[in-house]
Amino acid sequence: MKKWTSCALSSVLAFSLLAPSASFAQTNANPADHKPAVTQYPMLTKAKKPEEVGFSSEKLEKVDQLIEKEVAAGFPGAALIVIKDGKIVKNESYGYKQKFVGHTPLKKFLKMENDTLFDLASNTKMYAANFALQKLASEGKLDIHAKVQQYIPEFKDTEADVIKGKDTMRIIDVLHHTAGFKPDPQYHNPKVSKELYSQEREKTIAFINKTPLTYEPGTQNVYSDVDYMLLGAIVEKITGQKLDTYVENELYKPLNLKNTKFNPLQKGFKPKDAAATELLGNTRDGVIDFPNIRTYTLQGEVHDEKAYYSMGGVSGHAGLFSTTSDLAVLLQVMLNGGGYGKHSLFDQETINEFVAPSDMNPTYGLGWRRNGDASMEWMFSAYASDSAYGHTGWTGTVTIIDPEIDLGIVLLTNKKHSPLVNPAANSNQFFGDLFKTGSYGSVVSAVYEALESN
Known part of the structure; x- marks a missing residue:
């Protein structure tokens, strides 16, 4: 199957030349009273039928x-x-x-609904940490080329560090x-983290500074x-606010997103409002154990162990819950060039900087994953x-944003709400992982194939 005709560099450059005021927003000024101009970004409306925007209903x-199959x-x-x-x-x-x-x-199984909350897992990195960082960068409060030490002075090498940096x-x-960090130091598990063991949020943040480089x-x-635990801590240093307080008040509240929260059970939601995840807490069907481990079916509590046990449910890498409708607005913010309605969160220049390919690996932007080569076809x-x-x-969960054709897709699943395939082998594979829906690409392909221009 052929890709859409495109050239990565030319597409990004062409897209970056379209300033929000010209292509994504309208400026309305009233000359009679000389009030300041108000930038109005497009807001989502429901298509009367898919054909209205080039899709085939069939x-x-x-x-x-x-x-459904x-x-x-x-x-x-x-x-x-x-x-x-x-x-x-x-x-x-x-x-x-x-x-x-x-x-x-x-x-009687509880039916999924359009307003069901989902544990976004690592999509938290984008919708919470990255959105916050993009806002701070566009406001001049964050310099992405600055040293980490500029924001966290205690982040430094020690004589005992084998690898400096x-x-x-x-x-x-x-x-x-x-x-330079390892993927998962498991701060919550003393058998793995040893002297860096922590199930206290402030202690964990301090331990990030001491985590050795590999x-x-x-x-x-x-x-x-x-990386994103550290970035979340940097957001807190710059803003003087806890991460959830900052993003919920400065990002989501202006956009009227009432279902995008960290720790939703502490903020008025009930377990039945959320899609359930692992059946027996974090035990992998009874195979894993560590202090204070949950053994009940998780629903409305973040699954990620570091987020739940070591970061009090609020971290830059995991912990955010949301719905498809709320996330659609955040997709549109990116496609609009940084704003929605009368609210501007960041600018197109910042978006371009964050989604540009890394010199080392074209499938990575600044946090964002990119459709940089054939290795990403499973997702895109x-x-x-x-x-x-x-x-x-x-x-x-998966997020797809395709600015070249003004398309956004969010697929949220609770594929981990299923037994393990082989718990005796200490496997991390759940029954839900075996399906095409849980692997994303087939669903994303089907959406693209529904475009009449395909």
Whole structure:
């Protein structure tokens, strides 16, 4: 299957030349009273029919059929939203938000709904940490080329460090996942973290500064949760606010996003409002154990162990919950060039900087994953343009933003709400992982194939 005709560099450059005031927003001024001009960015409306923005209704039904067939075969549930040209083309839910309590099936499965909250897992990195960093960068409060030490003075090399590099590490190194940290130091588990064991938020943040490097910054590209734990701490240093307070008040509240929260159960939501995840807490069906481990079915609590146990549910790498409708607005912010309605969060120049390819690995931007080469087809499909970018989350979530054709896709699943395939082998593979819906690419492909221009 052929990709959309595109050239990565020319597409990004062409897109960057379209200033929000010219292409994504309208300026309304009243000369009679000489009030300041108000920038108005496009706001999402519902398409009367998919054909209005170039989709085939008949072909879009194949997306539904794909997911519904897998739900019938045992896949837990999903929610999908597709936007194009500022219109909501599809907003559907499938299957169930809860099927089990432990390993015992419910007598009546709880149906997935369009307003069901999902644990976004690593999509938190984009919708919370990156959105915050992009806002701070556009306001001149963050210099991505500055050293980490400029914002966290205590972040430094020590004589005991085998591999040095903290003294020279830059924010951009952390954003590119080239900072030198291992993927997962498991602060919550003393058997793994040893002297860095912590289940207290402030203690954990202090321990990030002491976490040893495994390679010299800028020499390798290794995806690490520690990078975004550190970036979340930097947001807190700059703003003087806890991460959830800052993003919920400065990003989501102005956009009227009421369902995008860290720790939703502490903020008025109930477990039944959320899609359930792992059946027996963080035990992998009873195989794993560490202090204070949860053994009950998780629903409305972040699954990620470092986020829940070591960071009090609020971290730059995981912990955010949201719905497809809320996330569609955040997709549109990116497609609009940084704003929505009367609210501007950041500018197009900042977006261009954050989604530009890394020199070391074209599939990485600043945090954002890019459709940089064929290795990303599993996520972006064979059809996405070379300028498409997005992210995934371990719980079963994916974001696709394709600025070349003004398209946004969010697929949220609770694929981990299923038994392990082989718990005796200490496997991390859940039954839900075996389905096409949980692997993203097939659903994303089906959406692209529904475009009449394909």
